[in-house]
Amino acid sequence: MAHGTVLNTGIASVNFASLGDSVLRQRTVRAMVYELALAYGIAVLANINLRHGIWCLLYAMFSSGTFLYTILAYVVGLGVLTLHSMLCYVERVPGNGGFARLQRLLRSPERTLLVMLWYMFSANIMLFAHRVVMGGSVSRMWLYPEGFYGAPQLNPAWLASGALATASGLAYAVHMMADERLQLSFPMIEQGRVYAFKDRIPESFLKVVRFARRSIAWFWPVYFVTGWMVYRGACAVIGRIMRTSSYAVGNPLLSPSAIGFWLYSGTLTVLVWELTHQLYEVITTQPTRINEMSRDSNMCLVNGLKHTGNPLVQHLAFQELYRLAMFRPAQRAELLTDIDRSSGSMWSQVSKECLAVVETARAQLAAQNADVAKPKVDAVKPKATTTALSSGNAPMGDILRRGGRPKPEEPQLQPPLPSGLIGGYNVPPKATSLDLFGPEAQGFEKYVLTKLRDMLVQSPLGTKLLARTPQASSLAVFGNFQQQVWAVRSVMRLVEASLTEDSYGVVQGDLPGILATILGYLSELERCVSQRQGPAVVRGEFVVQATERQAHAMIQVLRNVLYAFVVSFYDYLASLKLTPEVAQQLQAFVNFQA
Amino acid sequence: MNSYRVATTFEQCGLRPPSTESVTVGESDMKFIQLKNGDDTSLLQYVQDGGIAFPHILVPEALKLRTAQSAVSKESILLQSELNNTNSVAGATAADSNGSAVATFVNSVLWLWNIKQHASTFTDQRRLDLLRLAESCMPAPVARIVLGSVNGTASAALAAQMEAEEAEGQRSIMTNIEGPISCIAWHPHRSLIAVAHRATDTVLLYDLANDTWCANILENVHMQGITSMAWQPCNGYTLAVGCRSGVCLWKLLPGAPASGYNSAQSATAPSLAWMSLLSFPPLPDVSESALHSNQLIPRSSTSVSALAFAPDGQWLITGHQTHGHLTVWDTALETATPLRRSGSTSRAATLSISVSPSGSYVASTHANNQLRLWETESWGSRVWSDFPANVSQLVWSPDSRSAFFSVVNSSSIFALAVYMGPPTLEVDISVVSTFEGHATTAVDDATESIRVGGAIRSLALDPTGQRLVAGFDADATSSDVTLLAAYMVNTAPLFRAGGDAHVLSPLGYIRGPNWGKQQKPHADDNGDGQPAEIITQVGLPAPVWFGFAPTFEPGALLTVAWASGKVSFVPMMFNGAK
Known part of the structure; x- marks a missing residue:
């Protein structure tokens, strides 16, 4: 097209x-x-x-x-x-x-x-x-x-x-x-x-x-x-x-x-x-306009957001939603006024898909934050030996054990899916956990990797390198970072536009829930950053502070959309029925203290 | 280009400039209130009418800074500016005065340090000469490829070229800047202004709500040669500063302690400030030595000449000093996308960038007389290259359907009217006013002749789109450049066929605070060896920057930075709310 x-x-x-x-x-x-x-x-x-x-x-x-x-x-x-x-x-x-x-x-x-x-x-x-x-x-x-x-x-x-x-x-x-x-x-x-x-x-x-x-x-x-x-x-x-x-x-x-x-x-x-x-x-x-090819463009878009077979297609759907929310007021208004559906209004379906992305990331991060907050029993354990490693008690064994998916016996290439540019598209390794070799390890490859593992873990450096760190697990949350950014920006842009374009008031009822999700994710991110960032090191006139780029970037994205919301809805904030916790968090944005 | 709907002149409207000893307080009832010689009758009347008088802010020519503690990391360069730290200079002085062995040791160290510095300078100079020689023998891009490992020196040659062009009279972003202030940026949502100090390459923050300077002074080794500033909308206190290294993106956390984010203290309290350096192409890693020494950063392809944020704060667009390409930044993700349309030489350097209030359009002006209009959906652009000289910064009307600009050495004000919505670029440009230079008498002193008008240097339009202010360029006609001309704006005729209404209607003159009376030799010295006649004149500072506050309920609040270092606020009350 x-x-x-x-x-x-x-x-x-x-x-x-x-x-x-x-x-x-x-x-x-x-x-x-x-x-x-x-x-x-x-x-x-x-x-x-x-x-x-x-x-x-x-x-x-x-x-x-x-x-x-x-x-x-x-x-x-x-x-x-x-x-x-x-x-x-x-x-x-x-x-x-x-x-x-x-x-x-x-x-x-x-x-x-x-x-x-x-x-x-x-x-x-x-x-x-x-x-x-x-x-x-x-x-x-x-x-x-x-x-x-x-x-x-x-x-x-x-x-x-x-x-x-x-x-x-x-x-x-x-x-x-x-x-x-x-x-x-x-x-x-x-x-x-x-x-x-x-x-x-x-x-x-x-x-x-x-x-x-x-x-x-x-x-x-x-x-x-x-x-x-x-x-x-x-x-x-x-x-x-x-x-x-x-x-x-x-x-x-x-x-x-x-x-x-x-x-x-x-x-x-x-x-x-x-x-x-x-x-x-x-x-x-390049951004697509796939939904416009369908007579029912809104449903087509929702279908794309729900699609899980091919991550590229799902990304293109989120990208399309983002561009619709940002640049196409006519379609945006059409989406907000499309309420006559048996499956629920289009807005609620779109927002549900967007918030699901955010909520999943928030839940993952919350679980990891809770793990970090627990007292570290492992820290007082004596250093693992090679024998202990082979029995699965060492960090390396822990890594391989967390592989997740059952492994087939014979090594084989993953079959390409038929939606790629030429021929197919391969499903990427899921970044749900930061395993060293991933669940793909099998057959000859497994043999080589095991040998490599044994070689590595015999050295203190190898043990140190292969240990599962809190930083590594927190990074796994941002595997679909781009999708999260589009989801957050799209849903909040639609919320902003609802001030003038939401004829039936379908958005207003969802506002407390949306804000709670966004603010909850922001809180988890801030907890993650404060828990995991190392101490600042003074170097000359400067203080060196290592940061987690993805977490910081996501914090900026969330703050940006929340400030934009506060600026747009400033006159109506008092009428929103928010929980005390959400209201308190939002107050920081109203005061420009966030 | 059309030239119709030209407004009536100030003289035709019976508007005359205030005398040189006057100062403008504000506008009330469509008239500007001028004060003269401490006569506060007008001021009293103005205040009784509900007018607001703002005190001037004074920025000194030189700043004596105390130490600043700054921070850098691999991913972001961060700075914490706290004024209460120990003063290292005072410590060194104390060591000198101790005498005997300690003093000898300190002197020896200093001597060795000086020797090292001299040797380093000598080596750098030779290397620079060598590289310049190489660059003179081969095309610059080839030289950059061959010698590109020394990024700074290759850029130094480019900087020299740029300076040579400036000397030839090329229009540059750095010309016409005088006084201690480089530029000013209003916070989009708060009563806070950032003032860039030219001599020290620092940024000062002034809190108008509390009428006081903030404790933070933003300073960093990367922040040299500040050319532009803007606050990021919808992102708390985030300030982008364009300089030679790129964009220094400051994040201020009001009242936050060093280890946390959330606090509820005043914006004026000492706070944590983090800085990220956005440079495209990326600068090489910051070396340890660079962090310790304040070495001069040369102009390079990363040097920023102009910047502007999208109204929703999601992206930042920058123009550069050595080429005409623009760079769009996602400030959260810190990723850059280049827009390579205009020329790649310094002759096409970007002079200004302005984003329309709706965020649908971006206008960039370049040193090759180009005006380029972009739509931001698919970043298509349309270019006008037939202007006789460089175009000033465009000022957009609040509905994003029209914009005003001027052209260097021209006394005309141009209007750009967008007929169709984005992403189309159906645009027409027309001349809406002309202010030819001429002599006239002062309104409060019929004996004083003042030359007004002439080439327009820059414009400012208030956020409600009702007031336009024009500043003049110092040219051969020696017009009084310290005067600003104010117009009332009505953009409706731009979109009406055959209408006879004026787009701009003269409103009055604005004059800033003078230097006071100064003595200087008479210009007509005949050179016969006799001492020149000393005359006494009122020193008149020129405006170096002017713009409007983003919000001001009674009307519009003009902010002017004068060459004297004073920042004055001129309220224009036209909304009826007193």
């Missing part, structure tokens, strides 16, 4: 998920078309040859090398799109420390392995193809000794480019997994997809340049030190299989042009990955 178009004649279905699938399929096609343009642009960039002077760009645009490279980049790009549509997730796995990054790598080893394999493979293919396209001595796999008739020798440049491609692919895959790049980041504002993509390009280029700089800083020194040794080793292995020359064929490892070429080619490869990822994220997270 064209952006900004409101359909007057809709479809009878109110199934948000099925309508969403058709939208996502259209987006798939668009992504493939845009990917082609992207691949062509990068191919032109790859084939610019300054020897052609001012015509170099024109030459690059129509050279055969460009078309070959376009095909290659397109195939690689499609691969990245497919992989990301299978593996990207919407729910956040919070934590940004070094250990949290390691956890993300280990949480789902199949996913990590798949991503690593794909990026290593595609990097090798890209570098190989670029070498073939560009030609020259770099492209020859075998070099013959000059002046002698003899067997060839492996071109060291091949080894270098292969090693670079493998290292680049590995590094990029680790970056994607550890830095949570596979977690879809929903935009704060809505822009056209072209602008949204264009605005991300500079950051993408910066990332790519940073990547190239790091490769210079890390890869090449290591390669120069160990490269020749590795090369001779490889030649020795090849010499066992086939006859190779015993004469020296030179050392192209020290060729500046070859190094420059590899660097250039590697950078372009990373550029293909990075821009494709940005394209995928822009297209997937």
